[in-house]
Amino acid sequence: MRGVWHFSFTVADLDRSVAFYRDLLGFTLVHRQEQDNAYTRRLVGHPDAVLRVAQLAVPGQPRGVSTHDLELVEYVRPRGRPRDPARHLPGAAHLALTVDDARAEHARLAAAGVTFVSPPAEITAGVNTGGYACYFLDPDAITLELVQPRASVAGRVYAQNDHVRRPDDHR
Incomplete structure (x- = not known):
């Protein structure tokens, strides 16, 4: 690969x-x-x-x-039928998208009518402790995720990709 x-x-x-x-x-x-x-x-x-x-x-x-x-x-x-989108079924997948502020994105998307599984939750266990995440659905009920990394992780990621705006960069 x-x-x-x-x-x-x-x-x-x-x-x-x-x-x-x-x-x-x-x-x-x-x-x-x-x-x-x-x-x-x-x-x-x-x-x-x-x-x-x-x-x-x-x-x-x-x-x-x-x-x-x-x-x-x-x-x-051939046209297909929608499948059961349940996240717990084998073969289910999701796409996680990194955001600067999960709560603000949740509010913006919810106001636009996007269906959420939950509001942003603070990540309290595992390697992403200190961040926030929530699942939401696209128009075909495909699961997507908003992830706001904890500040130390976000800082490292943005430092490696200096062409991407940092959360603390208010240009």
């Missing part, structure tokens, strides 16, 4: 999901395309597959070989 190219979520409505990740969460839309070709059908294992795809990036993150971090895929054909 040499690195992570991207991660992907299958969504019911690509336009709705792009709006959520771009407009509410601040991702940048990098590229959109329809995939209606033999390669895609072989890749996904569906002989009649037609996909709509959007690639998004987290602003300010270093870019490697890939130009994006998140890929959203809508299967135009």
Whole structure:
């Protein structure tokens, strides 16, 4: 393994999901395309597959070989049924997003109608003690997480990535 190219979520409505990740969460839309070709059908294992795809990036993150971090895929054909999104089921996944202030982001997103599993909770055990975190859901009930690292961890991360604004930087 040499690195992570991207991660992907299958969504019911690509336009709705792009709006959520771009407009509410601040991702940048990098590229959109329809995939209606033999390669895609072989890749996904569906002989009649037609996909709509959007690639998004987290602003300010270093870019490697890939130009994006998140890929959203809508299967135009074959259409799928929603699955049980319960977090405790094997195969369930979530995406954790780092924020400067989990409580402020929670309030902003909740005011926009985003569904939360819980408000931000102080992390009181484990390697992330001193931070805050909470789970919330995207339009397809995919679990996402807001994580506010404890100050000492956030300071180290921001020092390593000096192009990213530090929580205490009020420029």
